[in-house]
Amino acid sequence: MNNAIETHASNDIFSETFLLGNIGAPFILGMAVGYFAKKMLRTALFVGGAIVSILFVAEYYDLININNLALENAASSAAEAAKESGSFLLDRLAVFTSRGVSGAGGFFVGFKLG
Numbered sequence: 001m002n003n004a005i006e007t008h009a010s011n012d013i014f015s016e017t018f019l020l021g022n023i024g025a026p027f028i029l030g031m032a033v034g035y036f037a038k039k040m041l042r043t044a045l046f047v048g049g050a051i052v053s054i055l056f057v058a059e060y061y062d063l064i065n066i067n068n069l070a071l072e073n074a075a076s077s078a079a080e081a082a083k084e085s086g087s088f089l090l091d092r093l094a095v096f097t098s099r100g101v102s103g104a105g106g107f108f109v110g111f112k113l114g
Contacts, residue, residue, distance in 0.1 A: 030093045030106025031113070037089060038114030041082065048078070 052071070058064045093103035 024102075026093065026103035027106035027109075030103040030108075031110035032106075033089055033093060034107035034110025034112075035114040036110075037086065037107075038111045042114075044082075 055064065055066055055071075059066045090104055090107060093107055095103075
C-alpha cells in the first residue's frame with residue numbers, strides 16, 4: 001500500500017517531490033548563478049571604468065596617447081565576451097530540466113535581484 005502511494009506521488013506533477021526536484025532546485029540554482037553573474041558584471045564594469053578613467057587622466061597630462069579605434073575595438077571585444085559567457089550560462093542551466101524554463105527563469109530573477 002505504501003509503495004503504491006510513493007509510485008503515485010512520483011508520477012503526480014503537483015507533488016512536492018516532483019516540484020522541488022524538477023522546478024524548485026533548478027530555479028534556485030539559476031537564481032544563484034544570475035545573482036552572481038550580475039554582481040561580477042557590475043564589478044568588471046567598475047574596474048574597467050576605473051582603468052579607462054585612469055587612461056584618460058594619463059592622456060590629459062600627456063603621459064600617454066590613446067588610440068580611439070583601439071579603445072573602441074577593446075570595448076566591443078569585451079562586450080562580445082560578456083555576451084558569450086551569458087549565453088553559456090543559460091545553455092548550461094537548460095540542462096537541469098527538459099525545457100530549462102525554471103533554470104532560465106531563476107537566472108533572470110537572480111540577475112534582476114543582483
